[in-house]
Amino acid sequence: MVSLWNYNRHGMQKMNKILKEAVISVLLFCTVFYATLQVDWLRVLHLTPTIVGDKLSEWTWEMMSSNIKEVEDDEVRLPIDTLMREMCVANGIDTASINIVVSKTSEVNAFATVGKHLVVYTGLIKKMDNEAQLCAVIGHEVAHLQLGHIQSGIRRQALISVIMILVSGNGSGQLSEIIGDMISNSITRTKENDADAQSARYLHAMHLNPLEMANALEKLDSYGVFSFLSDHDDSKKRADRIRNMNFSDNGPYRQVLSPGTWERLQRSCK
Amino acid sequence: MESYEIHLDEPSLRIEDAVPYEDEKERASGCYIMSLVAVMIGLPMPIINLAATGIFYLMSRKGTFFVRWNSIQALISQVPLFVMNNILFWWTIRILFCFTELSSVYIAYFITVNLYNIYDFIETVRSAISTRKGKVHKWYLYGTITDMVCRR
Numbered sequence: 525m526v527s528l529w530n531y532n533r534h535g536m537q538k539m540n541k542i543l544k545e546a547v548i549s550v551l552l553f554c555t556v557f558y559a560t561l562q563v564d565w566l567r568v569l570h571l572t573p574t575i576v577g578d579k580l581s582e583w584t585w586e587m588m589s590s591n592i593k594e595v596e597d598d599e600v601r602l603p604i605d606t607l608m609r610e611m612c613v614a615n616g617i618d619t620a621s622i623n624i625v626v627s628k629t630s631e632v633n634a635f636a637t638v639g640k641h642l643v644v645y646t647g648l649i650k651k652m653d654n655e656a657q658l659c660a661v662i663g664h665e666v667a668h669l670q671l672g673h674i675q676s677g678i679r680r681q682a683l684i685s686v687i688m689i690l691v692s693g694n695g696s697g698q699l700s701e702i703i704g705d706m707i708s709n710s711i712t713r714t715k716e717n718d719a720d721a722q723s724a725r726y727l728h729a730m731h732l733n734p735l736e737m738a739n740a741l742e743k744l745d746s747y748g749v750f751s752f753l754s755d756h757d758d759s760k761k762r763a764d765r766i767r768n769m770n771f772s773d774n775g776p777y778r779q780v781l782s783p784g785t786w787e788r789l790q791r792s793c794k
Numbered sequence: 795m796e797s798y799e800i801h802l803d804e805p806s807l808r809i810e811d812a813v814p815y816e817d818e819k820e821r822a823s824g825c826y827i828m829s830l831v832a833v834m835i836g837l838p839m840p841i842i843n844l845a846a847t848g849i850f851y852l853m854s855r856k857g858t859f860f861v862r863w864n865s866i867q868a869l870i871s872q873v874p875l876f877v878m879n880n881i882l883f884w885w886t887i888r889i890l891f892c893f894t895e896l897s898s899v900y901i902a903y904f905i906t907v908n909l910y911n912i913y914d915f916i917e918t919v920r921s922a923i924s925t926r927k928g929k930v931h932k933w934y935l936y937g938t939i940t941d942m943v944c945r946r
C-alpha cells in the first residue's frame with residue numbers, strides 16, 4: 525500500500541516536472557514570437573502585402589503583351605484617354621488604377637486582365653456606332669476590374685503558373701493564351717450581369733445614354749465580346765435586363781468627343 | 795547474451811546509467827542522423843517530419859532500452875516541429891496562391907519557426923554525437939517526457 529502510494533507520488537512528481545518544463549517551453553516560444561512581432565518586417569524588408577499577386581500580374585502582363593500591337597497614333601490614343609478619364613472622374617474611379625491599351629487587331633474584342641490592364645482592339649472601336657457604345661464596352665471591363673472579378677481569377681492563375689513551372693520548367697509561350705482563357709472562364713454569368721449593370725451606371729453618371737449598353741450587347745452578340753459563355757439567347761436577356769433598370773433623369777445626354785474626333789478615331793482604326 | 799538480459803532487467807535503471815553496446819550506440823546515433831535529415835527537409839516539406847515520426851515509432855517498438863529511449867526522444871522532438879512547420883507550410887502556400895496577403899506576422903512566425911528548427915538541429919547533432927560515444931543527451935522537456943513514456 526505504501527509502495528503504491530510512493531509510486532504514485534513519484535509519478536506525480538514526474539508529471540509536475542513535465543508540466544513545468546512544458547509551460548516554460550511554451551512561454552519561451554511565445555516570448556520569441558512576441559519579440560519578432562514587434563518589428564514591422566514589411567517596412568524593414570521593403571515588401572508590400574500584395575507583392576506575390578503584383579509580381580504574378582506583372583509576369584502575366586509581360587506574357588500577354590507580346591500578342592498586343594499597341595497603337596501609338598494620337599488620333600486613336602487621345603480620344604480613348606479622354607473617354608477613359610471622363611468615365612473615371614464621373615464615377616470617382618482612380619485614373620491611375622486603370623491602364624488602357626489599344627491594340628491594332630482586326631478582331632472585335634476588349635478585355636480586362638490581371639493587374640490594372642484593359643485592352644481594346646481596333647476592330648471593336650471600328651464596329652461601334654457611337655462613343656456611348658464604346659464607353660459601354662470599356663465600362664463593362666472597368667467594372668470587372670473595379671468589382672474585383674479579375675483579382676479572384678489571379679488565384680487560379682497562380683495555381684496554373686506553379687503547375688506550368690513544375691511541368692515545363694518555364695511558364696512562357698502559347699501558355700499565356702490558355703491562361704487568358706482560364707481567367708475569362710472564371711468570370712461567371714452573375715459577374716457578367718453585375719458588370720453590365722455597373723457599366724450602364726457609369727454611362728448614366730457620365731451623362732451618356734445608359735441604354736447604349738443594351739444596344740452594344742445586341743450589336744456584339746455574334747462576336748462573343750462580353751462573355752466566353754455567350755449564346756444568342758443570353759445577349760438578348762442581358763440587353764433586356766439593362767432596359768429594365770431604372771435611371772433617374774439627369775438632363776440631356778451630352779457628347780464627350782466632337783463628331784470630327786470620333787470620325788477620325790474610327791477612320792484610324794480601319 | 796546472458797549478461798545482456800540481466801543488464802536490461804536491472805530494476806532501477808535510468809537512461810543515464812545505461813551502458814550500451816557498440817551496435818546500440820550505432821543504432822541510436824542513426825536515429826538522430828535520420829532526425830537531422832528530417833529537420834533539414836522538414837521546413838519546406840513538413841510531411842517528412844511526419845514520416846520520420848512514423849519510422850521512430852516503429853524503431854521504438856523493438857530494440858534495447860538505449861535504442862528505444864533515444865528513438866522516442868527523437869520522435870517526440872519531431873512532433874512540435876511537424877505542427878509548426880505544417881502551419882508555416884500552409885500559410886506560405888496561401889500567400890503564394892494569393893488567398894491571403896504577406897504580412898509582418900507571417901515573417902515573425904517564419905523567423906520564430908526557423909529559430910526553433912535551428913535549436914532542434916543543434917540538439918539533434920549533440921544527441922547524435924553523444925549517443926555515438928555511448929552517453930545520452932537529454933533534451934529539455936523532451937528528455938523528461940521520454941523518461942516517463944519509455945519504460946525498461
Ligand SMILES: [Zn+2]
Pocket residue numbers: 664668711716719750751
Ligand atoms: Zn465581361
